[in-house]
Amino acid sequence: MSSSAPSATMPAVTPAGRWPAVLCWLAVALEGFDLVVLGAVIPELLATQALGFTPEAATVVATLSLVGVGLGAVSVGPVVDRIGRRWAIIACVIGFSVFTLLVAFAPNVALFTTFRFIAGLFLGAVMPSALAYISEYNKSGKTGKATTLTMTGYHAGAVAISLLAVAYSHNWHLLFIAGGAAGLLMVPLLWWKLPESEAFLIAQEIKRNPAAASATVGADVDPAGGVDAKAKTGMAGLFEGKLALVTIGVWAASFMGLLLVYGLNTWLPKIMADAGYEVSDSLVMLFVMNIGAVVGLVLAGWLADKHGTKKIVLMWFILAAIFLAALSVPMTSQILLNVAVFVTGVFVFSAQVLVYAFVSAIYPAQARGTALGMASGIGRLGAIVGPFITGALVTAGIAYPWGFYLFAVVAVLGFAAMAIVPKSVK
Numbered sequence: 180m181s182s183s184a185p186s187a188t189m190p191a192v193t194p195a196g197r198w199p200a201v202l203c204w205l206a207v208a209l210e211g212f213d214l215v216v217l218g219a220v221i222p223e224l225l226a227t228q229a230l231g232f233t234p235e236a237a238t239v240v241a242t243l244s245l246v247g248v249g250l251g252a253v254s255v256g257p258v259v260d261r262i263g264r265r266w267a268i269i270a271c272v273i274g275f276s277v278f279t280l281l282v283a284f285a286p287n288v289a290l291f292t293t294f295r296f297i298a299g300l301f302l303g304a305v306m307p308s309a310l311a312y313i314s315e316y317n318k319s320g321k322t323g324k325a326t327t328l329t330m331t332g333y334h335a336g337a338v339a340i341s342l343l344a345v346a347y348s349h350n351w352h353l354l355f356i357a358g359g360a361a362g363l364l365m366v367p368l369l370w371w372k373l374p375e376s377e378a379f380l381i382a383q384e385i386k387r388n389p390a391a392a393s394a395t396v397g398a399d400v401d402p403a404g405g406v407d408a409k410a411k412t413g414m415a416g417l418f419e420g421k422l423a424l425v426t427i428g429v430w431a432a433s434f435m436g437l438l439l440v441y442g443l444n445t446w447l448p449k450i451m452a453d454a455g456y457e458v459s460d461s462l463v464m465l466f467v468m469n470i471g472a473v474v475g476l477v478l479a480g481w482l483a484d485k486h487g488t489k490k491i492v493l494m495w496f497i498l499a500a501i502f503l504a505a506l507s508v509p510m511t512s513q514i515l516l517n518v519a520v521f522v523t524g525v526f527v528f529s530a531q532v533l534v535y536a537f538v539s540a541i542y543p544a545q546a547r548g549t550a551l552g553m554a555s556g557i558g559r560l561g562a563i564v565g566p567f568i569t570g571a572l573v574t575a576g577i578a579y580p581w582g583f584y585l586f587a588v589v590a591v592l593g594f595a596a597m598a599i600v601p602k603s604v605k
């Protein structure tokens with residue numbers, strides 16, 4: 180089904196009711212903070228050999244952290260669709276906060292790795308839970324701007340830890356303590372100001388008493404909340420009718436999207452340094468690309484709600500391919516180069532988020548949490564593959580320009596994956 184019209188069953192948003200949007204944004208910001216903190220402290224851990232860290236140990240921790248995030252995203256979907264969005268978000272914030280704090284006090288590498296892996300499970304689960312909630316909280320039935328604005332929180336959290344790391348990386352314990360403490364301080368607010376999603380409550384009522392609930396809603400479908408009285412739940416709901424084609428397409432697009440995001444975030448400075456640019460300029464380029472990502476998120480969400488999410492996500496993937504290929508061309512002007520990197524960031528990062536917006540809009544509420552969790556989890560495989568493949572090109576000495584050609588092809592594959600997906604499903 181496709182969300183398009185508001186429903187009388189869902190009350191209008193009032194200023195006092197904006198807490199849920201703020202809290203979901205903060206939850207995603209904490210995810211960005213706690214995910215990026217590891218990368219921020221690894222140089223210090225290796226330089227001081229804290230806890231006995233070696234390059235091999237750091238690689239294991241980083242890899243298992245991403246594996247935990249992927250497993251958490253895949254596992255949370257059925258939980259969100261069973262116990263509710265509110266409880267899932269609260270449990271995830273408590274979980275990753277507690278284990279992030281434990282990382283700060285780990286006595287050795289083994290426990291550090293274990294705590295980080297478990298924290299990753301909850302970190303991977305919080306984003307699908309928050310996006311499922313915010314797509315239903317948004318009473319217009321349009322998910323583009325709601326999703327992309329929420330995801331700007333991730334970049335805000337990443338920037339926050341990057342700035343803190345500049346001043347406090349020598350005391351890496353404090354950075355983990357800051358992330359964990361911030362999450363625990365947020366829990367009372369979540370408990371007080373985050374009501375359960377009304378669409379989830381309607382879906383649960385339909386599940387308990389289909390005939391009565393359908394009469395209450397007024398039809399089989401509540402368009403704003405995406406509640407379908409006939410829809411299946413969980414994984415079965417992802418492969419019902421035409422949704423099977425949607426599921427295959429968005430899984431492939433999510434994989435390609437996160438391959439691009441993590442491949443570029445991990446290796447862009449090195450690739451540009453290999454191209455002959457100054458190392459300091461290469462680091463600036465990474466910052467510029469992420470600023471472009473935030474601008475792209477805001478722009479993409481607005482356009483998606485105005486012109487349709489599928490149309491904009493296709494445009495974003497193909498423009499990402501064009502500008503990624505353009506970065507393979509040597510540029511003598513630093514201003515021109517930074518503009519090109521900025522524009523590339525606008526399209527690369529928000530293309531992935533638009534896939535989530537599309538998922539939020541097209542699946543019924545009974546399967547929305549599972550759909551978002553699986554799309555995110557499959558995407559996390561791309562997050563692991565991207566840095567690995569790009570690293571192999573760097574090792575072979577051909578990352579420039581072939582890395583950008585590879586990224587351009589991946590963006591085209593993301594376009595192709597979304598092109599096969601129907602715009603709406605009844």
